[in-house]
Amino acid sequence: RRTRRRGYPPGPRGLPLIGNILQIPQDRQWLKWAEWKAQYGDVIRISILGTPTIILSSMQAATDLLESRGNIYSDRPTATMAGELVGWSRGLGYAQASNNPRFRELRRLFHQFMGPRACAEDTLLRIQERENKRLLRKLLSDPDNFDAHARNCTSSLILVLAYGYPSNLGDPLDLVKIAEDAMEGFSVASEPGRWWVDSFPVLKHLPTWFPGASFQREAQRMRADLDRLFDVPYQYVKKEISSGRPNPSFLLSYLEEKNGQESAEEEELVQAFAAALYSGGAETTPSALTSFILAMALNPEVQDRAQMEIDALLTRPNSPHGSIPTRLPTFEDRAQLPYISAVVKEIWRWQPSVPLGLPHVVTQDDEYRGYTIEKGSVVWANIWAILHDEKIFPKPFSFRPERYLTKDDKASATVAAAFGFGRRICPGMHIADNGVFIAIATILCMFRISKSVDEQGKIVEPIIEYDGFISHPRPFKCKIELRSEELRSVIDTDLEH
Ligand code: HEM
Numbered sequence: 001r002r003t004r005r006r007g008y009p010p011g012p013r014g015l016p017l018i019g020n021i022l023q024i025p026q027d028r029q030w031l032k033w034a035e036w037k038a039q040y041g042d043v044i045r046i047s048i049l050g051t052p053t054i055i056l057s058s059m060q061a062a063t064d065l066l067e068s069r070g071n072i073y074s075d076r077p078t079a080t081m082a083g084e085l086v087g088w089s090r091g092l093g094y095a096q097a098s099n100n101p102r103f104r105e106l107r108r109l110f111h112q113f114m115g116p117r118a119c120a121e122d123t124l125l126r127i128q129e130r131e132n133k134r135l136l137r138k139l140l141s142d143p144d145n146f147d148a149h150a151r152n153c154t155s156s157l158i159l160v161l162a163y164g165y166p167s168n169l170g171d172p173l174d175l176v177k178i179a180e181d182a183m184e185g186f187s188v189a190s191e192p193g194r195w196w197v198d199s200f201p202v203l204k205h206l207p208t209w210f211p212g213a214s215f216q217r218e219a220q221r222m223r224a225d226l227d228r229l230f231d232v233p234y235q236y237v238k239k240e241i242s243s244g245r246p247n248p249s250f251l252l253s254y255l256e257e258k259n260g261q262e263s264a265e266e267e268e269l270v271q272a273f274a275a276a277l278y279s280g281g282a283e284t285t286p287s288a289l290t291s292f293i294l295a296m297a298l299n300p301e302v303q304d305r306a307q308m309e310i311d312a313l314l315t316r317p318n319s320p321h322g323s324i325p326t327r328l329p330t331f332e333d334r335a336q337l338p339y340i341s342a343v344v345k346e347i348w349r350w351q352p353s354v355p356l357g358l359p360h361v362v363t364q365d366d367e368y369r370g371y372t373i374e375k376g377s378v379v380w381a382n383i384w385a386i387l388h389d390e391k392i393f394p395k396p397f398s399f400r401p402e403r404y405l406t407k408d409d410k411a412s413a414t415v416a417a418a419f420g421f422g423r424r425i426c427p428g429m430h431i432a433d434n435g436v437f438i439a440i441a442t443i444l445c446m447f448r449i450s451k452s453v454d455e456q457g458k459i460v461e462p463i464i465e466y467d468g469f470i471s472h473p474r475p476f477k478c479k480i481e482l483r484s485e486e487l488r489s490v491i492d493t494d495l496e497h
Pocket of ligand 1: 092093094095276277278279280281282284285288352353354356357358359418419420421422423424425426427428429431432
């Protein structure tokens with residue numbers, strides 16, 4: 001049966017030429033778009049400076065289009081500033097999917113090094129456990145700066161995995177700074193609405209000296225930072241190889257496969273792959289870890305239940321520590337920690353780190369539920385709205401891991417939306433899930449997280465405020481204390497292994 005043609009999907013009326021741009025807030029657009037869902041439905045069309053823009057706010061619509069019809073919904077909008085001028089289109093996030101062998105090759109590398117099979121391998125799991133212990137140590141010695149520790153430990157894990165660059169030698173090559181500079185350029189160049197050249201790509205031909213073309217100079221500076229991220233760590237690996245004792249890393253495995261015969265293009269490709277780990281992982285994982293700390297400070301009953309689960313598994317009868325664990329949890333314990341696994345899922349849902357995902361572009365005219373979707377439309381999935389759908393997640397603003405432990409668990413399948421859709425689904429999702437699991441399980445084993453207390457002894461309520469395209473909680477205070485002095489020896493003995 002043919003569906004009745006209904007024209008474009010509904011949406012709020014805009015102004016001529018500029019469309020709906022003035023109705024979209026600068027920050028936390030997902031909240032406005034969720035309001036529009038209530039008014040117009042789960043498939044909405046707006047226009048931004050003449051570009052038709054479709055917003056999908058239900059799991060059904062997002063999977064119908066971005067997954068089932070992924071062959072035409074998997075390109076990205078052209079990002080002139082960040083992608084072309086600064087050069088991030090050499091990586092994966094900004095690469096076009098259609099007819100682009102480089103896209104396939106980069107996805108393949110992600111799959112090889114951090115797909116589900118690679119993420120279950122012992123070597124990778126042991127590195128993640130070892131690096132996670134650095135986070136525990138930092139929380140032990142300086143608990144107030146938990147946010148900085150989450151960032152720092154995520155950065156050094158990426159350097160260890162990608163280049164085998166040791167995290168315990170004080171960063172002699174300044175690689176953390178090099179990566180941070182490049183990432184700063186990535187965020188600034190990607191800011192929607194900041195660069196005229198994104199709306200009028202013809203401006204990219206202006207020479208640097210031309211009045212008003214200061215963006216060209218900024219792009220050059222950011223590009224130099226990105227080139228350094230491609231080059232310096234790569235040279236480090238090459239030098240290690242020639243010294244004869246390189247540490248294991250993704251780059252090393254790739255170069256070993258090529259047996260010293262890598263072409264200039266292959267060298268460039270693997271450099272771009274390694275840099276893509278940064279652009280995808282450096283901001284997202286720390287945001288999830290900080291959300292976890294916030295969730296625990298706000299929900300002591302969840303923390304009690306999670307700690308009871310850990311204690312029951314890791315406390316030996318007649319242990320010298322009483323009911324305190326005698327070792328840290330490991331990946332092998334995960335199957336026996338269903339409540340902790342549910343806490344991880346709830347972290348992905350409660351405050352998703354990328355609430356709007358990344359934009360997709362449709363490469364062909366299409367029809368959905370009788371509505372016309374024009375070729376070239378930018379398509380966003382409102383991940384935040386999908387993960388706060390009351391029908392699937394009753395009381396969506398509450399942090400309730402038990403929602404995944406019911407018999408007819410519809411919630412677990414939907415939580416995967418936190419990582420996007422179809423051919424563009426986050427290729428770092430397994431490593432991120434593992435990293436957040438091990439951090440959560442070991443932090444809960446070691447520490448008690450609670451609201452902080454001011455000088456007058458009054459409890460300070462942390463405020464739940466998020467901002468940024470990669471959404472991050474605003475700075476808040478809380479207490480992170482060892483659950484028991486005995487645990488200090490557990491962490492010390494465990495750390496010596
Ligand atoms: C908190 C953890 C993370 C979350 C919530 C997250 C979420 C996302 C989302 C929503 C997308 C867009 C998918 C789409 O377009 O439909 C994405 C893409 C991407 N993510 Fe992640 N991510 C996380 C961690 C990571 C990590 C650790 C890495 C790498 C080590 C990574 C690498 C990437 C890359 C390269 C892309 C672009 C893929 C493409 O365009 O084909 N992500 N991520």
